[in-house]
Amino acid sequence: MDLNDILTISGKSGLYKVISKTKNNIIAESLEDGKRIPVFAANHSSVLEDISVFTYDEDIPLKEVLWKIYEVEQGKCSIDPKSDNKTLKNFFEKIVPEYDKERVYPSDIKKIIMWYNILFKHNLITKPDSKEEEKSEENNNKTGEEKKDDANQNLNDQNKK
Numbered sequence: 001m002d003l004n005d006i007l008t009i010s011g012k013s014g015l016y017k018v019i020s021k022t023k024n025n026i027i028a029e030s031l032e033d034g035k036r037i038p039v040f041a042a043n044h045s046s047v048l049e050d051i052s053v054f055t056y057d058e059d060i061p062l063k064e065v066l067w068k069i070y071e072v073e074q075g076k077c078s079i080d081p082k083s084d085n086k087t088l089k090n091f092f093e094k095i096v097p098e099y100d101k102e103r104v105y106p107s108d109i110k111k112i113i114m115w116y117n118i119l120f121k122h123n124l125i126t127k128p129d130s131k132e133e134e135k136s137e138e139n140n141n142k143t144g145e146e147k148k149d150d151a152n153q154n155l156n157d158q159n160k161k
Contacts, residue, residue, distance in 0.1 A: 003048035003063055006031075006124070008115070010044035015118050031122055048115070053108075054100040062112070068095045069116045070125050077120055081113040088113070 005018040007028055016028035019036060026039040039045050052059040069078055072095055079091055085106040092099060092109045119125050 006048045006119070007039065007045045008048065008051075008111075009039060010046075012043075015048070015115060016045075031118055053096055053112070054103040055096065055098045056100055057098060060096060060099075062115075065096060065112060066116050066119065066125060067127070069113070070120070078113050078116050081110045081117065 007016045007018060007026075009016060009028070014030055014032045016030055016037070016039070019027045019029050021027075024040065026045070027036055028039050028045075029036045048062055051062040053062065053065050079087065081088075083091075088106050088109045089101075091113075092104075116125070
């Protein structure tokens with residue numbers, strides 16, 4: 001599941017797919033109604049790939065949480081995100097039993113469930129690819145210097161284009 005091109009935009013409901021990037025903004029298309037909008041830095045957008053859920057140990061990437069929901073729901077749509085807080089918390093505890101109950105609010109759970117349902121509706125929930133897992137594991141095993149070298153190489157590659 002590739003969440004690098006899926007955005008959430010502060011102040012706007014739903015999810016958006018990145019269509020193109022310009023010097024000053026990003027053009028994004030709503031997954032719900034297909035409308036395209038410019039997204040500026042002031043819009044405070046976040047790529048779903050960068051979002052994680054607080055736990056008492058290590059934070060869990062959103063991608064893993066979405067996949068766990070998919071498994072628990074047996075490949076079906078999830079519960080209504082407008083359910084009462086107790087229902088949402090009980091459901092989320094089945095998905096991520098170790099989530100930090102003080103830092104993950106019911107509104108966060110609602111958003112995650114809403115995002116899952118949108119992604120599911122558009123067939124964007126897929127099993128984590130073994131190649132992706134290997135790449136992620138390989139990246140996690142790198143030292144800070146190796147990660148810096150990779151980032152510098154990516155910048156150099158972009159500048160050459």
